[in-house]
Amino acid sequence: MDGSRIGDAQNTEESLLAQGYRKYTGEDIDIYYNKDICAHVGNCVRGNPAVFEVGRRPWIIADNGGADDNERVINTCPTGALKFIRKN
Template sequence: MDGSKINNKSVNEEMLLEQGYRKYSGDGLDIYYSKDICAHIGNCVRGNPDVFEVGRRPWIIADNGSIEDDIRVIDTCPSGALKYIRKDEK
């Protein structure tokens, strides 16, 4: 699922926070996560355990991966629970 969009519309922070996503800031990329939408499939944790580690606080550390790799993993999330906003494209 495209982590930069919801219903084919580019996401923005206001929209995501309104929909209950929580923000995990990184230098070049912010990752947003909705625990209500998460289906606990685990693609994120398998995709890059340095970035996504269940049980750690915070469980998402965007800067532990490159921007490109973070996006690659986020796009494997099947439920839409993970979204991202690139900061270098604003």
């Protein structure tokens, strides 16, 4: 699923927060996560366990991965529970 948008709309911080996503700030990319949508399929954890680690607080650390790789992993999320906004 395309992690850069919801439906036809490009992600904005305002729209993501309004829809219940929580923000995990990174230097080059912010990651957003909505626990109500997550189906716990685990693609994210398998995709990069340094960034996505269940049980850690915070469980997402964006800067533990490169922005391009974070984008790649987020796009493997089948439910849309993960979104991103690239910076710069």
